[in-house]
Amino acid sequence: MSGKILVVGDVMTDVIVVPEGPMVKGSDRRATVRSRPGGSGANQAVWLGAMAADVVFAARVGQSDRAMYENYFRGLSVVPVLAGDAEQPSGVLVTIVDTDGERSFLTDRGANLNLSADDLPDSLLDEVSMIMVSGYSFFAPGPRAAVQSLFAAAKDRDIAIAIDPASVGFLAEVGADQFLDWTNGADWLFANADEAALLTGLDDYQAQMVALGAHYGNVVIKRGRDGAALGGQAGLRVELPAPSVTVVDSTGAGDAFAAGFLAALLDGEDEASAMAEGIASGAKAVQTIGGQPG
Template sequence: MKSRILVVGDVMTDIIVMPEGPIVKGSDRRAKVRNRPGGSGANQAVWLGAMQADVLFVARVGADERAMYENYFRGLGVVPALAGDRTLPSGVLVTIVDPDGERSFLTDRGANLNLSSDDLPEDLLDDVGMVVVSGYSFFSPGPRAAVQGLFARAKARGVPVAVDPASVGFLVEVGAAAFVEWTHGADWIFANQSEAEALCGASALDEQMRLLGQHYGTVVIKRGRLGAALGGRDGVRLELPAQVVDVVDSTGAGDAFAAGFIAAHVAGDTNAVALAKGIAAGARAVQSIGGQPS
C-alpha cells in the first residue's frame, strides 16, 4: 500500500472563547480568548504530520496569507498544495467553549468556499495511498463538485477514499439524504455519534453501523468518553473504551482521532491497533486548547 495520505479540507483561524460563565446579553463576561490555527482538514493534516505520516494537504486560503500558511504547514511536516484566493480572505471560526468542554461554532469559511477542480489536478493522486476529505467540502456547490471529481478519479485508480461528516449543523442544513448521496461509495466514513445519528436516524450504535454500512465500506464511529467503534453492514465488529483524561477543550478531538487511525492503517496496523491509536490521539487532543497538537 502506498503511504502518502492526501487530505482535502478547510484552513481556518480558530478564535477560541472560554467564558467564565453564561454569556450576559448586552453586557460583559470575563473570558479567555485565544487564536489558534484550525480547520478540520488542516487539523487532520497537522496531526498526521505529528505522527510522521507522509501527508499532502490541499486547501484554499486568502492570497495574501498563502506564503505564511505554506511555511506553517511545512514546519509541521505537512506538504502544502495551497491555492491563493484573491476575492475572499482565509476562513475564520469562532469557538465558544463551555466549562464542560462542549463547543459551539460561528463559521465564516471564506476562501474555502472557492475550492475548485483546478485546485485538485490529476497528478495530486500520484503515489497516494488514501484520500481523506473533510465534510465541509461537501456543503457548498463549488467545493462539492471539485471533491466529487477527485473521488471519482481516486476510485478509478483504486485509491481508497474516506470522508468525515465534520458538522451536524451543516448536515441538518443540507439534509442527510443529500450528503449520503454525495459521498455514497466512500471506502471509509469517520463520524461522531451525533453525525451518525443525523445521517441514518438511528441512535443505537449497532443500528448506526448497519445503516451506514449500506453506503460506506467501513464505518468508524467516534463516541467521545465512550471510546470508538468500527463496523459496517454486519454491525459492530470492534469496540474500544476511551482513555480517562481531564477535558480542557474538545476542539479537533475528532480530527486527531481520524489522523491517529488513518496513520496507523496506512502503516499496515490492524484495525484494533488503529482504533486504539485513534483513541489515544483524541485523548491527547482534548487536554489542550485548540484543534492541533500543542
C-alpha cells in the same frame, strides 16, 4: 496498506473563547480568548504530520496568507498544495467553549468556499494510497463538485477514500439523504455520535453502523467519552473504551482521532491497533486548547 495520504479540507483561523461562566446577555463576562490555526482538514493534516505520516494537504486560502500558511504547514511535516484566492480572505471560526468542554461555532469559511477543480488536479493523486476529505467540502456547490471529480479519478486508480462529516449543523441544513448520496461508496466514514444519528435517524450506534454500512465500506463511530466502534453493514467488528481524562477543549478531537487511526492503518497496523491509536490521539487533543497538537 502503506503510502501517502492526501487530505482535502478547510484552512481556518480558530478564535477560541473560553468564558469563566455563563454568557451574560447585554453585558460582560471575563474570558480567555486565543487565536490559533485550525480548520478540520488542516487539523487532520497537522496531526498526521506529527505522527510521521507522509501527508499532502490541498486547500484554498486568501492570497495574502498563502506564503505564511505554506511555511506553517511545511514546518509541521505537511506538504502544502494551497491555492490563493484574490477575492475572499482565509476562513475564520469562532469557537465558544462551555464549562463542560463542549463547543459552539460561528463560521466564516471565506476562501474555502471557492475551492475548485483547478485546485485539485489529478496529479495530486500520484503515489497516494488514501484521500481524507472533510465534510465541509460538500456543503457548498463549488468545493463539492471539485471533490467529487477528484473522487472519480481516485476510484479509477483504486485509491481508498475516507470521509469525515465534520458538522452536524451543516448536515442538518443539506439533509442526510443528500450527504449520503454525495459521498456514497467511500471506503471509510468517520462520524461522531450526533452525525451518525442524524445520517441514519437511529439512536443505537450498532444499528447506525449497519445502516451506514449500506453506503460506506467501513464505518467508524466516534463516541466521545464512551470510546469508539468500527464495523459496517455486517455489524460491529471492533469496540474500545476511551481513557478518563480532563476535557479542556474538545476542538479537533475528532480530527486527531481520524489522523491517529489512519496513520496506524497506513503503517500496517490492524483495525484494533488503529482504533487504539485514534482514541489515544483524541484523548490527547481534548486536554489542550485548540484543534492541533501543541
